[in-house]
Amino acid sequence: MDSTTAMYVAQGIHGLAYGMVLFLVASGLTLIFGMMDILNLAHAAFFMLAAYFCYQFLSLTGNFWAALLLAPIATAFFGVLLERFLLRKIHAYGLMSQLTLTVGVSLVILAGVKIFWGTENLPVKIPSILRGLVMIGGLDYPVYRLFIIALSLMVLAVMALLLYKTRLGKIVRAAVSDPDMVNALGINIPLVFTFVFGVGIWLAGVAGVVIAPILTVFPGLADQMGMDAFVVVITGGFGSLTGAFIISIIFGLLSSYGVQFVSSLAPVLMFAFMAIILAIRPMGLFGERE
């Protein structure tokens, strides 16, 4: 294999890994919006919080797998608190109040993180089994990137099974199209809402934990990922998981190849792509409503 192909493949793997993490964040966002009409601007803050929890659990137990299991659950717990005690009470006030409230929550999380952990970059070590490179078909692949892709695909498969093969999934899908009717059928919709919100935050939490070793943990973590995830949800269409998946992968590849070839324009590429899509379809690629 010559070095050019190797470079292409390496960038492709990087892009796919980033796209997958992006999808984990964006899927929670779009799931919550599709079902509850809540656009959670604190989503990225929870993503960051999970990375800090990962650091904390790791320094307490020294076990990355324990951190991977526990940090997203701890984050989801805070998400459930937010839904149950703040968002539910202002549901009647409409979209703007929700957006503003979640901005307030994200500012508080940011401040809290700075108070507890400071502002410097905190390193997260990955277990030795995930370090280094693996040789497949004459090309070197970074193991951790492959691990991210595999884990994300696994989470995706479990989510799909849950959503399309279980009774709970059926209720969730029904609630997306008509929550009032499902409520009238005797199903505890507020409980389902809280559950879906928790799952959405949990997904962001998983993303936060797997990204922590790559980018290290710092308060600015939320900015980049939050913006990218929102652009994904807008471009893919609000409430569409398929759209979120396709756009995440495209953006992941776009950003990694963009940095390689037109590094000065890389941050603009994604927005240009979004502008083109929205100019043609204002509701996003797979969106059904505006």
Add this chain to the structure above:
Amino acid sequence: MKNKKVQRISWVGLIVILALYPKIFGIYYTNFFVTFAIFAIYSVSFNLLLGYTALFSFGHAMFFGAGGYGTALALKHIQGLPLLPAVLIGLVSAVVLALILCPIVVRVTGSAFAMLHLAFGQLMYVLALKMRNITGGEDGIGGFPIPPFSIPGIVSIDMKAPENFYYFAIIVLGLSLWIMWFFTKTPFGQIQVGVRDNAMRIDYLGFKVPQTKAVVYVFAGAFAGISGSIFALFQNLIAADSGFGILVSFGAVINTLVGGLGSFFGPVCGAAIMQILEELTTRYTDRVELVAGLILILVIMFAPMGFVGGVRILKQKWLASSAPGGKLEKAS
């Protein structure tokens, strides 16, 4: 008749207070007031979108920043540029930005509009950081010459003296406030409110909804540009964080919500309250984000109509209790 007289006296009183303000309160509070005035105008221009047309923007800072950067760049690169054209360039750069964006943004509403602005605002922020050779990156553009306010042959006032700058800023911002207020009272301003309340009906009546939104959008952008331009002159510095930063965008939202979005002067009250609160909190703590976040949460949870809304409700209650029967319906 009596009402009009009272109104006239209070106007004169307000002007006298504003004119004497720097003499009474000294330089620190003069600068404090200029900052307040800048953010009040900026928030009112934001409220033209939100309160009057129901367009919720999370990226209003991009017009503020465009105005600031426009003025700063013009003063840095054009030798001997007078003051007013410099402000005008700030305004024009914000208008150009609004004109570029409006074909896309007037087609979306609600959350998509808010998100698009969050994204575009952040894009401007990233661009201001990355295009180091033009914008100076994180350090921004500072130390550009502040020209005197001059009418050739008649008068030339040095703008480096804070007191002179105070008068200049107050006049420009006061005029902007008046123009925006006038704008909402014109028939066009009424259509704008109609678009907010029922866009479909306005469409049936034969008015063009997207075009109306576009005009309001450009108008609001222009005045955000003016406030940004004055801000750059006032600080003699504009940087990515103070111009395009996300907290600048959220500042407009906070001011408007705290003041009350149902009224024209709500954002002005909000800006005053927040300015005073910030002054007090920075004396005791440097956790501005925490305070801002908590205020947002508390306002949304307990006073969704903001300060002016709260005053209105109290007034109604007071009227209803002092004169029983029918007052409540009349007031609302």
